Amino acid sequence: xxxxxxxxxxxxxxxxxxxxxxxxxxxxxxxxxxxxxxxxxxxxxxxxxxxxxxxxxxxxxxxxxxxxxxxxxxxxxxxxxxxxxxxxxxxxxxxxxxxxxxxxxxxxxxxxxxxxxxxxxxxxxxxxxxxxxxxxxxxxxxxxxxxxxxxxxxxxxxxxxxxxxxxxxxxxxxxxxxxxxxxxxxxxxxxxxxxxxxxxxxxxxxxxxxxxxxxxxxxxxxxxxxxxxxxxxxxxxxxxxxxxxxxxxxxxxxxx
Ligand SMILES: C[S@@+](CC[C@H](N)C(=O)[O-])C[C@H]1O[C@@H](n2cnc3c(N)ncnc32)[C@H](O)[C@@H]1O
Numbered sequence: 001x002x003x004x005x006x007x008x009x010x011x012x013x014x015x016x017x018x019x020x021x022x023x024x025x026x027x028x029x030x031x032x033x034x035x036x037x038x039x040x041x042x043x044x045x046x047x048x049x050x051x052x053x054x055x056x057x058x059x060x061x062x063x064x065x066x067x068x069x070x071x072x073x074x075x076x077x078x079x080x081x082x083x084x085x086x087x088x089x090x091x092x093x094x095x096x097x098x099x100x101x102x103x104x105x106x107x108x109x110x111x112x113x114x115x116x117x118x119x120x121x122x123x124x125x126x127x128x129x130x131x132x133x134x135x136x137x138x139x140x141x142x143x144x145x146x147x148x149x150x151x152x153x154x155x156x157x158x159x160x161x162x163x164x165x166x167x168x169x170x171x172x173x174x175x176x177x178x179x180x181x182x183x184x185x186x187x188x189x190x191x192x193x194x195x196x197x198x199x200x201x202x203x204x205x206x207x208x209x210x211x212x213x214x215x216x217x218x219x220x221x222x223x224x225x226x227x228x229x230x231x232x233x234x235x236x237x238x239x240x241x242x243x244x245x246x247x248x249x250x251x252x253x254x255x256x
Pocket of ligand 1: 007009107134136159
């Protein structure tokens with residue numbers, strides 16, 4: 001099995017949203033002319049107010065994950081499917097003790113590295129970028145060397161699971177569970193969308209993403225109860241679930 005690398009384009013779309021809302025100082029470097037053109041094209045069809053709502057919700061999703069991460073207080077973090085997220089850059093600039101490993105397809109990791117270099121942005125010593133296909137590579141083998149088994153460790157996946165079919169999702173969870181087993185204190189943090197984009201413009205954007213860019217999305221859990229039983233059934237010890245109606249997401253932090 002291997003992941004669908006066509007999904008990689010979505011990482012730039014998220015960088016565009018963050019850059020257009022001035023969320024951080026890094027995202028603007030990851031937006032290519034081609035992505036700008038695509039958004040300009042859709043900007044002629046889709047009302048600005050609709051785009052604004054989508055952008056604000058997407059940024060809200062990152063902020064909720066940030067909050068849950070802070071609450072867990074990890075000493076080591078693996079970010080799966082990091083895309084061009086600025087989180088690793090921001091957090092390792094705040095703390096030199098936090099170990100932060102970002103992973104994504106090799107094409108994304110190479111582009112991220114090249115853009116950081118071109119713009120003179122250095123990775124701190126405690127920050128690493130590693131090429132990993134989350135539904136193919138063994139996380140324990142690829143990541144073991146970066147981590148201290150005694151330290152509190154968190155795996156986070158922001159908008160990854162929605163691009164995986166059931167078989168890939170099952171593989172991912174087993175892969176994460178096996179990786180977390182080697183730590184005394186560890187957890188996995190992710191989320192599930194409650195609804196697809198709505199109304200005519202939502203359907204239009206989804207059509208573009210699914211059919212033109214060939215990145216179909218999937219749902220894995222119908223409600224919070226299903227999330228709890230799924231992870232408890234796979235040997236996780238404790239499941240914390242937080243629903244956020246405003247951004248239509250259910251967040252889950254599962255402790256190993
Ligand atoms: C919507 S983007 C989100 C990127 C980032 N998490 C953020 O919030 O900015 C989805 C990301 O998932 C990555 N991805 C999808 N399937 C993957 C897989 N099997 N292995 C690694 N990365 C994957 C894509 O390359 C892309 O960077």
